Amino acid sequence: MEISKDTKFTLSTETLVTIGITLVTITGFYFSLKAEVAQAMKEPVPVISREEYDLKDNAIRSEIMNNRDLIQKNFKKLETIEERLYELKR
Structure with a gap:
């Protein structure tokens, strides 16, 4: 071409x-x-107020503490189950 x-x-x-x-x-x-x-x-840029931040922070912290308590309870139950299982194996 x-x-x-x-x-x-x-x-x-x-x-x-x-x-x-x-x-x-x-x-x-x-x-x-x-x-x-x-x-x-x-x-304008949306601004998160200090109060809103504190409320969210407190909500998250309380949820973490609740989860920690539940985990500890489950851990105790697991230890009990393990003890029973060990006794059954004897």
């Missing part, structure tokens, strides 16, 4: 319309995204 002054490059009307619609769509997405980014930059 040689490209020279006499080379002809033809496009159908359908191809030109498709290229045009694609360019318009991409341009629309670009400006829409740009507007959304500008809007997001204007909005």
